[in-house]
Amino acid sequence: MVLTELLNALCLCRHRHSRSAALALSRWLAAAPVVWWRMASKYVARVPSPWWAPQRRLVGSWVSVCSVKCGALGGRDVVCAAVSFRPCIDIHKGKVKQIVGSTLRDSSNDGMELVTNFESDKSPAEFAKSYKEDELLGGHVIMLGSDPASQAAALEALHAYPGGLQVGGGINLQNAMSYLNEGASHVIVTSYVLSDGKMNIERLTKLVELVGKQRLVLDLSCRKKVPST
Incomplete structure (x- = not known):
C-alpha cells in the first residue's frame, strides 16, 4: 500500500x-x-x-x-x-540469485527448503559491468554464504566495477580490509556486530578504527519472528 x-x-x-x-x-x-x-x-x-x-x-x-x-x-x-x-547482486553458491531471505536462514537452521525466486545465467561480473556502463552508484554485492565459489564471484564483481560496489556477507575484522583492497567502496556488516537484538560495541569500534566510518555500512535488516506455540 x-x-x-x-x-x-x-x-x-x-x-x-x-x-x-x-x-x-x-x-x-x-x-x-x-x-x-x-x-x-x-x-x-x-x-x-x-x-x-x-x-x-x-x-x-x-x-x-x-x-x-x-x-x-x-x-x-x-x-x-x-x-x-541502487543495484544489488545477491550471490549464492557462486550464482546470481534472488532468494526469499528468511528461507536462507531457516534452511541452515532447521533443514527447511531454500526458496529461490530467480537465478541468472549471467555472472556477477557481467552485472557489475552493466552497472558501471549505466553509471549506477551505491550498489552492493551480497554473499549469501561463505563458500569459496561465492567469495570468488564477489571478487570478480568488485574487479569489474572497482570503487562502485559495496560488499557484504560474512564481513568481519579479519577480512574487511581485504575486500576494500579488492575494489569495494564500502563493507557491509550485520551479524558480526548485531546479535540477539544487541550491538557489539567493541567489535564495531575496532571495525571503525580499521576501515574508517566513511567506508563502513551497518545493515539493520530485521524480521518479525512469531513465537512457536
Whole structure:
C-alpha cells in the first residue's frame, strides 16, 4: 500500500509538476525523511523512464527516497523527492540469485527448503559491468554464504566495477580490509556486530578504527519472528 502510494506520487511528479503531486510527496515523506525499499524488478519496470535506470532485467535493487525542502507552496513548505537507484547482486553458491531471505536462514537452521525466486545465467561480473556502463552508484554485492565459489564471484564483481560496489556477507575484522583492497567502496556488516537484538560495541569500534566510518555500512535488516506455540 505505502509503496504503491509512493510510486503513484512519483509518477504524478514525472508527468505534471502539480500542487497535488508535491503535496502527495510531502505527506508521504513527512513521517520518514529517509526511506529504503528493497524492490523486485517487476516494480522497476512499471516506473517511467528517465527517472530510473535503463529497463533491463535486474536481479534486485535498492531505491532511496530522501526528502529535500524545495520552497513554499500556499504558505506551506514543500518536500520534493530526490530518488536514486541502487543495484544489488545477491550471490549464492557462486550464482546470481534472488532468494526469499528468511528461507536462507531457516534452511541452515532447521533443514527447511531454500526458496529461490530467480537465478541468472549471467555472472556477477557481467552485472557489475552493466552497472558501471549505466553509471549506477551505491550498489552492493551480497554473499549469501561463505563458500569459496561465492567469495570468488564477489571478487570478480568488485574487479569489474572497482570503487562502485559495496560488499557484504560474512564481513568481519579479519577480512574487511581485504575486500576494500579488492575494489569495494564500502563493507557491509550485520551479524558480526548485531546479535540477539544487541550491538557489539567493541567489535564495531575496532571495525571503525580499521576501515574508517566513511567506508563502513551497518545493515539493520530485521524480521518479525512469531513465537512457536
